[in-house]
Amino acid sequence: MASTIVEARGVTKDFGTVQAVRGVDLSIAPGELFGLIGHNGAGKSTLFKMMLGLIPITSGEIRLDGEPVNGPRFRETRRKIGYLPENVVLYDNLTGLETLYFFADLKAVPRRECAGLLDKVGLSHAAGRRVREYSKGMRQRLGFAQALLGTPRLLFLDEPTTGLDPGAIRDFYRILRELKGEGVTMVLTSHILAEIQERVDRLAVMEGGLIRATGTVQALREAMNLPLTLEIAGGAGLAEQVGRVLEGIAIESIEEAGSVLHICLPREAKMPALARLATLGDTMRDLRVREPSLEDVFFGYRNG
Numbered sequence: 001m002a003s004t005i006v007e008a009r010g011v012t013k014d015f016g017t018v019q020a021v022r023g024v025d026l027s028i029a030p031g032e033l034f035g036l037i038g039h040n041g042a043g044k045s046t047l048f049k050m051m052l053g054l055i056p057i058t059s060g061e062i063r064l065d066g067e068p069v070n071g072p073r074f075r076e077t078r079r080k081i082g083y084l085p086e087n088v089v090l091y092d093n094l095t096g097l098e099t100l101y102f103f104a105d106l107k108a109v110p111r112r113e114c115a116g117l118l119d120k121v122g123l124s125h126a127a128g129r130r131v132r133e134y135s136k137g138m139r140q141r142l143g144f145a146q147a148l149l150g151t152p153r154l155l156f157l158d159e160p161t162t163g164l165d166p167g168a169i170r171d172f173y174r175i176l177r178e179l180k181g182e183g184v185t186m187v188l189t190s191h192i193l194a195e196i197q198e199r200v201d202r203l204a205v206m207e208g209g210l211i212r213a214t215g216t217v218q219a220l221r222e223a224m225n226l227p228l229t230l231e232i233a234g235g236a237g238l239a240e241q242v243g244r245v246l247e248g249i250a251i252e253s254i255e256e257a258g259s260v261l262h263i264c265l266p267r268e269a270k271m272p273a274l275a276r277l278a279t280l281g282d283t284m285r286d287l288r289v290r291e292p293s294l295e296d297v298f299f300g301y302r303n304g
């Protein structure tokens with residue numbers, strides 16, 4: 001297996017006059033759980049489709065597991081890849097199990113895999129019901145099951161948690177962790193930034209067809225140099241005492257909400273501030289350092 005399983009170099013895609021993807025470079029290592037975030041129309045789905053060889057690349061090159069997606073041997077590589085499209089097309093008249101049989105036949109995967117996959121995504125109880133009767137979340141689970149047919153080594157999941165309730169989202173990420181344990185590489189898009197920020201190894205921020213930044217959530221936070229928030233709980237006189245010990249430290253804002261102080265300060269002021277706050281003793285009951293969320297980072301890139 002190549003050391004980079006997904007490799008994109010200078011990839012562009014034009015739809016007439018629309019430049020959907022504009023010179024994307026991306027490298028994803030085997031076994032990574034990689035997130036792709038971006039606003040509506042940023043180019044995420046278009047990039048996915050090019051990576052799967054479903055639409056032609058205007059210019060540049062994409063290799064999956066070392067194989068160019070527009071090359072003659074890609075058909076063989078494609079068999080090791082699972083894909084959950086943004087809007088999976090299902091036939092309402094088929095049952096859940098028949099649907100998976102249909103996809104298994106298309107992929108030349110043995111039908112005996114299907115029942116186990118329905119079980120994996122929590123749909124065994126509905127295997128004999130027609131898809132017409134499935135809820136949005138059930139359809140999404142069925143789409144996920146078809147992506148898992150053939151034990152793929154690389155998975156592309158386009159907004160996989162759309163329509164899932166919180167319990168189903170948790171189940172979904174549990175399956176992703178299991179797959180990661182088996183060495184499967186996964187690339188997923190999501191608009192629910194809070195959901196993916198703790199779960200991906202690395203991510204890329206896409207905007208207007210460009211990749212604006214790539215890295216771990218922490219690296220992106222640090223690169224953006226967004227301020228941190230200290231949340232301090234304490235008794236009477238807290239605000240006054242905190243104000244006194246932090247004198248001279250570059251604080252961006254202090255807000256009091258109930259008995260908790262929210263102090264927003266530059267990242268580099270964190271350690272000096274903590275050292276001084278430690279002298280407060282019993283006045284301070286609790287202290288938490290809140291990192292900027294992925295949402296803060298995302299809007300930082302968008303507005304930066």
Ligand SMILES: Nc1ncnc2c1ncn2[C@@H]1O[C@H](COP(=O)(O)OP(=O)(O)OP(=O)(O)O)[C@@H](O)[C@H]1O
Nearest residue numbers: 015018020038039040041042043044045046047086
């Ligand atoms: N088949 C097509 N024909 C013309 N324009 C297209 C086509 N597919 C996508 N586009 C355009 O390409 C751009 C990128 O679309 P894309 O679907 O890749 O974005 P996205 O990041 O996946 O968005 P979303 O988060 O809304 O799913 C948009 O401007 C879109 O209108």
